[in-house]
Amino acid sequence: MPIGIATTDFNHDSKLDLVISSSGSNNIAVFFGVSHGDFTLSATYSISGTSYPRKIAVADVNKDNQLDLIVVSYLGSNVRVLLLGSSSEGFPAQTIFTDGASPHELDVGNIDNDTCPDIVVANSGSNNM
Numbered sequence: 235m236p237i238g239i240a241t242t243d244f245n246h247d248s249k250l251d252l253v254i255s256s257s258g259s260n261n262i263a264v265f266f267g268v269s270h271g272d273f274t275l276s277a278t279y280s281i282s283g284t285s286y287p288r289k290i291a292v293a294d295v296n297k298d299n300q301l302d303l304i305v306v307s308y309l310g311s312n313v314r315v316l317l318l319g320s321s322s323e324g325f326p327a328q329t330i331f332t333d334g335a336s337p338h339e340l341d342v343g344n345i346d347n348d349t350c351p352d353i354v355v356a357n358s359g360s361n362n363m
């Protein structure tokens with residue numbers, strides 16, 4: 235079941251692309267925009283374990299000028315970061331950060347005004363952020 239969506243231009247072709255998380259199949263699908271509002275499936279990435287991926291955000295986490303994906307794993311109680319462009323296979327191994335119980339929402343911004351993006355996660359199971 236699709237549950238999270240983000241839009242950006244991953245491949246720098248000036249056409250909007252879609253990223254969709256699917257909770258039932260534990261994966262993320264990337265669709266590149268083509269023309270006239272159509273999209274083509276680029277790749278599907280498994281989110282390991284019984285993860286139930288939900289909200290997705292996009293940011294250049296490692297500052298290599300390639301956008302990366304950040305997704306919350308509701309059942310895994312963690313946040314996964316998938317780096318784009320550091321491998322010919324697209325998003326390589328995931329970096330997993332332990333989080334509170336049942337993370338539900340996330341957003342990315344620069345909270346402390348340094349040069350690195352920060353991630354804020356709302357944990358519905360532990361009533362904290």
Ligand SMILES: [Ca+2]
Nearest residue numbers: 243245249251
């Ligand atoms: Ca694009």
Ligand SMILES: [Ca+2]
Nearest residue numbers: 294296298300
């Ligand atoms: Ca990056």
